[in-house]
Amino acid sequence: MWVGIQHLHGSFRYIVLLLLVAALVLAFRGLSGKKPFTEGQRKVTLWALIATHIQLVLGLILYLGQWGMYSLMLQDMSNPEARFKALEHPVGMILGIVCITLGYSLSKRAGTDKGKHVRVAIWMGLGLLIVFAQIPWPFMKSFGSW
Ligand code: HEM
16 A cells, blocks of 8 residues: 555656646746736646645655654664655655745735735745755665655
């Protein structure tokens, strides 16, 4: 069962990244062209948020469900692989997801369309950078894929 959820969590990253990029492209285009924040754009931004939260739930299931293994890794912080898997990846991702959530909820409260574009661009942009950096890309980590 863990392998199945692990594959789902691993593959779902592409959907998360694609939707975040789409929400950001729309926000930046809106900024430069003084375009309205349309209902379609709101939906794309909401889907990016939902996909990110699905990924959070899958990650929490994997982490807490295999807590025995991750709690042992937490005692081995001098090992970069254990530190990344048990600490940096989950904590970094939660921070990125907080930024992405802020982007959606602050944009909802903004009074003008420009305010909505700016808030999505800043918070979702920051969230995307953090999430991207915490993905175990084989080209970024010396220990390769998980
Ligand atoms: C947008 C957020 C996230 C993205 C894009 C993401 C992405 C990934 C990727 C690409 C892998 C490697 C999968 C593989 O190669 O098999 C992975 C593994 C993992 N992630 Fe995440 N992750 C996210 C959030 C989280 C969170 C919030 C947690 C925990 C609180 C978490 C816990 C894990 C665990 C435990 C694994 C290892 C699975 C295993 O080997 O059993 N992830 N993640």
